[in-house]
Amino acid sequence: MPVARHRALLVLEDGRHVVGHSFGAEGETFGEAVFSTGMTGYQETLTDPSYRNQIVVATTPHIGNTGWNDEDDESSRIWVNGYVVRELSRIPSNWRSRRSLEDAMREQGIIGISGVDTRALTRHLRELGAMRIGISTTETDPQALLERVRAQPSMAGQNLVEDVTTERTYVVPAIGEKKYTVAAVDLGIKSMTPHRLAERGVETTVFPADASYEELMAIRPDGVFFSNGPGDPATADAQVALLRQVLAGGTPFFGICFGNQLFGRALGFGTYKLKYGHRGINQPVKDLSTDKVEVTAHNHGFAVDAPLQGTTQTPYGLARVSHVNLNDDVVEGLALDDSEGNLKAFSVQYHPEAAAGPHDARYLFDRFVQLMEA
Ligand SMILES: NC(=O)CC[C@H](N)C(=O)O
Numbered sequence: 266m267p268v269a270r271h272r273a274l275l276v277l278e279d280g281r282h283v284v285g286h287s288f289g290a291e292g293e294t295f296g297e298a299v300f301s302t303g304m305t306g307y308q309e310t311l312t313d314p315s316y317r318n319q320i321v322v323a324t325t326p327h328i329g330n331t332g333w334n335d336e337d338d339e340s341s342r343i344w345v346n347g348y349v350v351r352e353l354s355r356i357p358s359n360w361r362s363r364r365s366l367e368d369a370m371r372e373q374g375i376i377g378i379s380g381v382d383t384r385a386l387t388r389h390l391r392e393l394g395a396m397r398i399g400i401s402t403t404e405t406d407p408q409a410l411l412e413r414v415r416a417q418p419s420m421a422g423q424n425l426v427e428d429v430t431t432e433r434t435y436v437v438p439a440i441g442e443k444k445y446t447v448a449a450v451d452l453g454i455k456s457m458t459p460h461r462l463a464e465r466g467v468e469t470t471v472f473p474a475d476a477s478y479e480e481l482m483a484i485r486p487d488g489v490f491f492s493n494g495p496g497d498p499a500t501a502d503a504q505v506a507l508l509r510q511v512l513a514g515g516t517p518f519f520g521i522c523f524g525n526q527l528f529g530r531a532l533g534f535g536t537y538k539l540k541y542g543h544r545g546i547n548q549p550v551k552d553l554s555t556d557k558v559e560v561t562a563h564n565h566g567f568a569v570d571a572p573l574q575g576t577t578q579t580p581y582g583l584a585r586v587s588h589v590n591l592n593d594d595v596v597e598g599l600a601l602d603d604s605e606g607n608l609k610a611f612s613v614q615y616h617p618e619a620a621a622g623p624h625d626a627r628y629l630f631d632r633f634v635q636l637m638e639a
Pocket residue numbers: 315492493494495496497498521522523524564565566567568
């Protein structure tokens with residue numbers, strides 16, 4: 266049955282506007298417009314806390330085909346501030362589906378707009394860079410909405426860790442025999458990450474982002490993990506200070522995405538905002554230690570500024586870039602070696618946990634386990 270749809274208005278901060286159809290909740294919403302090229306995995310994308318204060322534009326023209334299930338959420342809720350699609354599937358069909366994408370969005374108050382040429386919008390964002398966006402199902406005047414879009418803060422300078430981190434410490438048990446204990450700092454963690462560790466015999470204790478070094482060490486961890494997360498890494502000084510204590514103490518460390526950016530800052534490198542970021546599940550990354558290329562899942566708008574070649578002396582050891590993006594040479598991984606050349610700590614900018622795939626980068630969890638073993 267075709268649904269009669271209300272009008273929705275989308276306005277970008279440069280004044281470009283599009284009229285489409287409302288889906289999900291009604292009202293008005295703002296954020297940073299970012300495009301994702303993943304053809305699958307919208308449920309994982311929408312529930313990724315790293316998308317806090319962002320409105321996702323799906324380049325894939327047909328979204329919602331497999332509905333919404335009870336298993337694939339990456340966290341307790343949808344985090345995006347809005348969703349922009351070309352065409353919404355009218356009949357979701359999958360054996361695991363429990364409700365439609367639209368029902369899930371409506372239940373959680375998330376505003377969507379369909380009927381938008383999202384490929385044209387993406388080309389525009391690629392040319393001009395990520396920008397602020399507003400969607401409204403109540404406003405009809407683009408100029409009025411534009412003024413409210415321009416009154417929003419930009420993503421640079423936003424600290425969003427407190428919005429997404431867990432209030433209480435919790436434990437994700439190992440699957441099968443427990444071999445290692447990891448202290449994970451939740452900066453916006455996705456549930457697949459402790460799961461990948463659990464599959465390898467790791468029990469993960471997930472801590473709030475304001476946990477102290479003493480609290481982490483109280484569980485006598487074999488390794489410390491810093492998760493992905495939303496916002497500007499330059500605002501997370503407290504967690505950078507915590508990470509420096511971990512590095513000085515010598516506990517093996519692994520970081521993903523935001524965790525990679527904070528590792529970079531802890532080592533003395535800077536971070537900067539990319540023009541439009543990497544979001545999708547087909548980004549080619551080269552592991553500089555093996556020269557192997559892996560196809561990887563990404564969601565980042567910031568990156569670490571570090572020399573691609575050579576090593577950098579830091580108070581914690583010798584730092585080097587371990588992975589690089591083959592599309593644009595962006596730093597995709599960092600490693601820290603001790604004076605004997607043994608790995609002490611490492612991180613990647615992309616997502617080896619990749620719930621929606623691809624799985625090329627899963628070896629990184631094995632690398633973390635090997636590091637704890639050593
Ligand atoms: N997925 C993430 O951890 C994102 C990190 C950071 N918020 C960025 O946009 O680059």
